[in-house]
Amino acid sequence: MAKQPKASESKATQLAHERLVALGREMVQEINANESPSFMTPVRSRSNVKVDPDSGVLYLGDSKEKRTFVHVSQAKKFMQTVAIASKLKSFLEQGLHTSIRGLYYQLKFTIGEDVDEELFSEQAESNPLIEDLEAALDLKREDFNLSTDRKGVVAGNFIIRDKFGGEENIIDASKQGRSGWMIPSDVDNDMEFLEVNADYVLVVEKDALWQRLNEDKFWKKNNCILITPKGQASRGTRRLIRKLADMKLPIYVFTDCDAWGWYIYWAIKTGSMNLAYLSKSLATPEARFIGVTMGDIQNYDFLKKLTINAKDVDIKRAEEMLSYPWISRHKEWVEELNTVLKTKKKIEQDALQGQKLTFVGDYVKEKIEGGKVLP
Amino acid sequence: MAKQPKASESKATQLAHERLVALGREMVQEINANESPSFMTPVRSRSNVKVDPDSGVLYLGDSKEKRTFVHVSQAKKFMQTVAIASKLKSFLEQGLHTSIRGLYYQLKFTIGEDVDEELFSEQAESNPLIEDLEAALDLKREDFNLSTDRKGVVAGNFIIRDKFGGEENIIDASKQGRSGWMIPSDVDNDMEFLEVNADYVLVVEKDALWQRLNEDKFWKKNNCILITPKGQASRGTRRLIRKLADMKLPIYVFTDCDAWGWYIYWAIKTGSMNLAYLSKSLATPEARFIGVTMGDIQNYDFLKKLTINAKDVDIKRAEEMLSYPWISRHKEWVEELNTVLKTKKKIEQDALQGQKLTFVGDYVKEKIEGGKVLP
Numbered sequence: 001m002a003k004q005p006k007a008s009e010s011k012a013t014q015l016a017h018e019r020l021v022a023l024g025r026e027m028v029q030e031i032n033a034n035e036s037p038s039f040m041t042p043v044r045s046r047s048n049v050k051v052d053p054d055s056g057v058l059y060l061g062d063s064k065e066k067r068t069f070v071h072v073s074q075a076k077k078f079m080q081t082v083a084i085a086s087k088l089k090s091f092l093e094q095g096l097h098t099s100i101r102g103l104y105y106q107l108k109f110t111i112g113e114d115v116d117e118e119l120f121s122e123q124a125e126s127n128p129l130i131e132d133l134e135a136a137l138d139l140k141r142e143d144f145n146l147s148t149d150r151k152g153v154v155a156g157n158f159i160i161r162d163k164f165g166g167e168e169n170i171i172d173a174s175k176q177g178r179s180g181w182m183i184p185s186d187v188d189n190d191m192e193f194l195e196v197n198a199d200y201v202l203v204v205e206k207d208a209l210w211q212r213l214n215e216d217k218f219w220k221k222n223n224c225i226l227i228t229p230k231g232q233a234s235r236g237t238r239r240l241i242r243k244l245a246d247m248k249l250p251i252y253v254f255t256d257c258d259a260w261g262w263y264i265y266w267a268i269k270t271g272s273m274n275l276a277y278l279s280k281s282l283a284t285p286e287a288r289f290i291g292v293t294m295g296d297i298q299n300y301d302f303l304k305k306l307t308i309n310a311k312d313v314d315i316k317r318a319e320e321m322l323s324y325p326w327i328s329r330h331k332e333w334v335e336e337l338n339t340v341l342k343t344k345k346k347i348e349q350d351a352l353q354g355q356k357l358t359f360v361g362d363y364v365k366e367k368i369e370g371g372k373v374l375p
Numbered sequence: 376m377a378k379q380p381k382a383s384e385s386k387a388t389q390l391a392h393e394r395l396v397a398l399g400r401e402m403v404q405e406i407n408a409n410e411s412p413s414f415m416t417p418v419r420s421r422s423n424v425k426v427d428p429d430s431g432v433l434y435l436g437d438s439k440e441k442r443t444f445v446h447v448s449q450a451k452k453f454m455q456t457v458a459i460a461s462k463l464k465s466f467l468e469q470g471l472h473t474s475i476r477g478l479y480y481q482l483k484f485t486i487g488e489d490v491d492e493e494l495f496s497e498q499a500e501s502n503p504l505i506e507d508l509e510a511a512l513d514l515k516r517e518d519f520n521l522s523t524d525r526k527g528v529v530a531g532n533f534i535i536r537d538k539f540g541g542e543e544n545i546i547d548a549s550k551q552g553r554s555g556w557m558i559p560s561d562v563d564n565d566m567e568f569l570e571v572n573a574d575y576v577l578v579v580e581k582d583a584l585w586q587r588l589n590e591d592k593f594w595k596k597n598n599c600i601l602i603t604p605k606g607q608a609s610r611g612t613r614r615l616i617r618k619l620a621d622m623k624l625p626i627y628v629f630t631d632c633d634a635w636g637w638y639i640y641w642a643i644k645t646g647s648m649n650l651a652y653l654s655k656s657l658a659t660p661e662a663r664f665i666g667v668t669m670g671d672i673q674n675y676d677f678l679k680k681l682t683i684n685a686k687d688v689d690i691k692r693a694e695e696m697l698s699y700p701w702i703s704r705h706k707e708w709v710e711e712l713n714t715v716l717k718t719k720k721k722i723e724q725d726a727l728q729g730q731k732l733t734f735v736g737d738y739v740k741e742k743i744e745g746g747k748v749l750p
Contacts, residue, residue, distance in 0.1 A: 096732045097590055099583035105729040108680055118680075147586050150528075153557060162552030165590040169552035177537030177544035178566070182528060182554040185586065191553070208474035211522050211560065215472055215540040305483055305493075354480040357471045 006095025010189035012143040013092055019137040020089045020144075027082070036070035037078070041136035042277060044128075049276045055285040056270040056326030060135070060277050067132070076119075081129045083110040083119055088133070091145040095166070097185075099147050100130060135277045142186040142235070152183035152237035153207065155214055156225030157197040163190040170194070173225075180214065183227070187240045193247075201225045201244045202364060203233075203287075205255040205264055209349050209360060218361045225249070231260075233268055235275075238282040241268060245284045252368060254290040257336075258310070258346040259317035265289050270326075289374040290367045292347050294339035300363075306351035310344045332374045381470025385564035387518040388467055394512040395464045395519075402457070411445035412453070416511035417652060419503075424651045430660040431645040431701030435510070435652045442507070451494075456504045458485040458494055463508070466520040470541070472560075474522050475505060510652045517561040517610070527558035527612035528582065530589055531600030532572040538565040545569070548600075555589065558602070562615045568622075576600045576619045577739060578608075578662075580630040580639055584724055584735060593736045600624070606635075608643055610650075613657040616643055620659045627743060629665040632711075633685070633721040634692035640664050645701075664749040665742045667722050669714035675738075681726035685719045707749045 004017070027037035042048065043063040050061045069078040087106050091098065098106070104123040120126055134141050142148065160171045160181075173181045184191075202224050204210050210228035213219070219226040225244060229237045245251050253268055255261030271283035297303045310318075318337040321327045328334055340346060352360045367373060379392070402412035417423065418438040425436045444453045462481050466473065473481070479498040495501055509516050517523065535546045535556075548556045559566075577599050579585050585603035588594070594601040600619060604612045620626050628643055630636030646658035672678045685693075693712040696702045703709055715721060727735045742748060 091732070094732065098587060098728055098732050099725070101583060101723075101725045102587065102728040102732065105681055105726050106732075108729055109677070147583060150554075150582055150586075153525075160552075162554075164553035165592055167552075167592065169550045171550075171552055171554070175544045175546075177535075177542075177546055178539035178559045178561075179525075179537075179546070179557040182557040184553045186553070207525055208476060208522060211525075212473060212477065217540055217542065302484070306480055348476075350474070350476045351480050353473055353477040354483055357466070357469065357473050357477065357481075 004093065006093060010143075012139060013145065013189050016137070016139050016143040016145075017089065017092045019139065020085050020092070023085060023137065024082075024089075036068045037082075038066055038068035039081075039136055040064050040066055041132045044131060044135060044277055046273070049273060051270075051326070052285075053325050054329075056266065056324060057279055057283050057285050058271045058273060058276040059279045077129065080107075080119055080125060081132060083107055084126060084129050085133060086110075088144040088146070095145075097145045097147045100127060100141070103130070103146065131277070140188075140235075140239075140278060140281055142239075143189060147185040148235045150182060150185050150236060151231070151234040152227065152229045152240075153180040153210060154183055154225060154227045154240065155180040156201075156219045157195075157223065158193060158225065159195040161192045161194050174220070178211070178214065180210070180226075183234070183236045183240055185234075185236050187236055187243060193243075196225075196244070196247055196249075197223070198225045198249060199223045200250040200252060200368065201227060201241065202290075203227045203229065203241060203251065203253045203268065204349070205229065205231065205253075205261055206349060209254075212353065212357065212360055213364075216358055216361050218364070222361075222365065229264065229268075232264055235278075235282065238268060238284075241284050241287070242282055245286050251284055251287040252290050252364075252373060253287050254349060254364060255292070256346070256348045257292040257294060257296075257340070258348070259314045261292075261349075262317060262321065266321075290364060291374075292349050292352065293336050293374065294343065294345070294347065295336060296347070296363075300352075302355050303347060303351060306354050307343075307345040307347050310340055310346045314346050315341060315344065330375045336374065379468065381468060385518075387514060388520065388564050391512070391514050391518040391520075392464065392467045394514065395460050395467070398460060398512065399457075399464075411443045412457075413441050413443035414456075414511055415439050415441055416507045419506060419510055419652055421648070424648060426645075426701070427660075428700050429704075431641065431699060432654055432658050432660050433646045433648060433651040434654045452504065455482075455494055455500060456507060458482055459501060459504050460508060461485075463519040463521070470520075472520045472522045475502060475516075478505070478521065506652070515563075515610075515614075515653060515656055517614075518564060522560040523610045525557060525560050525611060526606070526609040527602065527604045527615075528555040528585060529558055529600060529602045529615065530555040531576075531594045532570075532598065533568060533600065534570040536567045536569050549595070553586070553589065555585070555601075558609070558611045558615055560609075560611050562611055562618060568618075571600075571619070571622055571624075572598070573600045573624060574598045575625040575627060575743065576602060576616065577665075578602045578604065578616060578626065578628045578643065579724070580604065580606065580628075580636055581724060584629075587728065587732065587735055588739075591733055591736050593739070597736075597740065604639065604643075607639055610653075610657065613643060613659075616662070617657055617659050620661050626659055626662040627665050627739075627748060628662050629724060629739060630667070631721070631723045632667040632669060632671075632715070633723070634689045636667075636724075637692060637696065641696075665739060666749075667724050667727070668711050668749065669718065669720070669722065670711060671722070671738075675727075677730045678722060678726060681729050682718075682720040682722050685715055685721045689721050690716060690719065705750045711749065 048063040271279035423438040644662040646654035
């Protein structure tokens with residue numbers, strides 16, 4: 001009988017273990033049949049990244065590659081992939097997590113301590129093979145007990161049961177004070193949302209604005225869930241947003257009006273090139289854009305004084321965005337981006353505090369209640 | 376009667392308000408006496424940054440500057456400083472926080488909305504004047520309701536009462552599951568440590584290692600407080616470490632053996648050049664260094680295989696450190712740094728997981744219990 005993953009309520013880690021075992025069994029069968037062991041994986045190169053022309057969501061096309069052991073250019077990579085699969089299986093059985101750096105150091109001992117030959121000499125070798133396995137087995141690295149970089153904070157009326165490390169903790173995200181609940185690496189396995197009571201989700205680019213809105217108890221007064229990705233959203237934060245959207249909560253994203261802010265919004269909404277193979281878990285096409293917009297300057301007079309000169313990167317990004325059909329089909333975005341190109345100005349979300357610190361919340365409310373959001 | 380700061384239990388914000396009011400009163404007296412308004416502030420330039428040759432702690436010397444209004448080169452800066460002081464006073468009275476960016480946007484309206492002249496055209500103008508006020512009034516910006524960048528996470532047996540935004544939350548840092556408690560911008564005002572039950576504090580450079588140790592319940596099994604600054608420590612994290620040291624808890628810092636890791640340790644221990652005026656609040660000379668060290672390779676054979684080539688920055692930093700009397704007086708550090716220079720190798724804390732994921736905790740225990748730490 002095969003070893004079992006350490007007791008866990010998570011279906012995904014169970015599935016991860018099953019699929020790793022099945023992968024190994026198929027290889028053994030091939031070897032027993034005097035064939036080269038092999039496996040199929042979706043092609044992850046740009047040529048196979050497709051984009052939905054309506055929503056802009058990035059996803060992998062149907063191209064697949066066969067990775068096989070008996071092949072001059074593939075033999076080493078194949079061995080390396082098997083070594084990674086074997087390590088991941090053992091992490092699941094031990095019920096222990098590590099990072100991809102931790103995995104890399106473990107892989108240094110794959111061949112045996114006394115052998116001078118190394119199967120891996122750089123982490124750059126193991127990283128793409130982890131992605132191969134995620135794509136081939138149709139699961140996320142988090143399901144294989146690999147922890148990822150954490151970033152992002154949340155507060156709101158929801159309660160979580162967290163069984164990380166086998167110990168149960170009940171966390172009430174409405175009682176975290178100034179800190180909020182730090183969004184973990186993995187919001188799926190060994191945790192459960194016991195209760196979610198909110199009308200919508202507000203994702204605020206900058207932590208400084210999150211702190212401002214949290215101090216005003218914005219999320220409590222408006223019964224929403226307040227997230228900051230602290231810049232570009234981590235995998236955990238994107239996954240949390242996707243899960244909350246699955247609970248039918250509207251998702252509103254509030255960023256600077258500049259290249260970086262737009263990028264943060266579109267990565268949440270459509271996924272990103274490198275993670276196209278995970279879009280169904282990480283992309284949230286339902287997300288809507290609150291602002292800041294150049295159009296706001298018409299409605300809030302004090303903002304006129306607070307614009308900044310757009311940089312080349314902002315101009316270039318605005319031009320690029322206008323060339324995407326899933327953006328250019330929305331006249332609101334076309335108007336917005338053309339205003340940036342014409343005026344060569346941009347504006348930050350922080351500027352909303354210029355006259356009155358608490359105005360940020362008034363602004364968000366007005367946008368949401370008035371339906372003044374961009375697609 | 377002067378306005379009062381919004382009800383707050385914090386002595387420091389009360390004091391901040393008092394000192395701002397006193398500063399203003401002194402200026403009014405000077406004006407009434409037909410003198411130029413002025414104030415004294417410690418010189419913060421490198422010439423006045425001193426270093427304690429024994430501990431390496433950076434601090435400001437006795438040089439002070441008089442800032443005065445009736446002075447061609449100082450008039451604008453003086454007006455700007457007064458404008459900042461006035462804003463900070465109003466934040467305290469409103470009981471509201473913002474970031475230095477939010478403050479900058481508020482300062483855009485100092486002269487009045489209808490006036491085209493701006494007192495500030497870039498944030499680079501307001502930032503050093505905030506530091507002037509911190510130094511002149513001998514308080515931290517956090518005491519003036521300025522929020523700072525948050526980074527760093529902690530778990531352990533301690534309980535906090537948090538009254539941020541006027542609402543009380545009791546936070547038990549032993550019940551935060553996978554996430555831990557995110558270290559806030561301000562660990563002083565409107566919050567209180569109700570209970571701290573720990574034998575020591577372990578500061579781990581990388582979040583990935585924090586997650587590893589948290590999963591193993593290292594802090595619970597060893598009754599310690601487990602902090603990660605997530606790289607270079609934020610002001611909030613440095614302040615938390617200082618406060619825990621004030622509670623007589625030994626502080627152990629665990630980083631990579633490289634330029635960046637050493638820098639993280641020494642910044643926690645001795646403060647940093649830019650924040651020398653805040654060393655008494657932020658520096659923790661009591662901190663001790665756990666590793667990773669080059670010496671570890673002698674004791675843990677498997678690490679031999681896991682060293683990395685040192686980069687120029689590592690070599691340069693090791694040479695610099697050897698030139699500091701507060702480092703070169705410790706033979707342990709001299710030996711350690713000379714080994715780096717001789718072997719041109721370095722080693723990461725992640726490598727400790729190479730053979731066994733849970734070894735990281737064994738390593739830390741062995742170091743602390745065996746007293747094998749560097750000064």
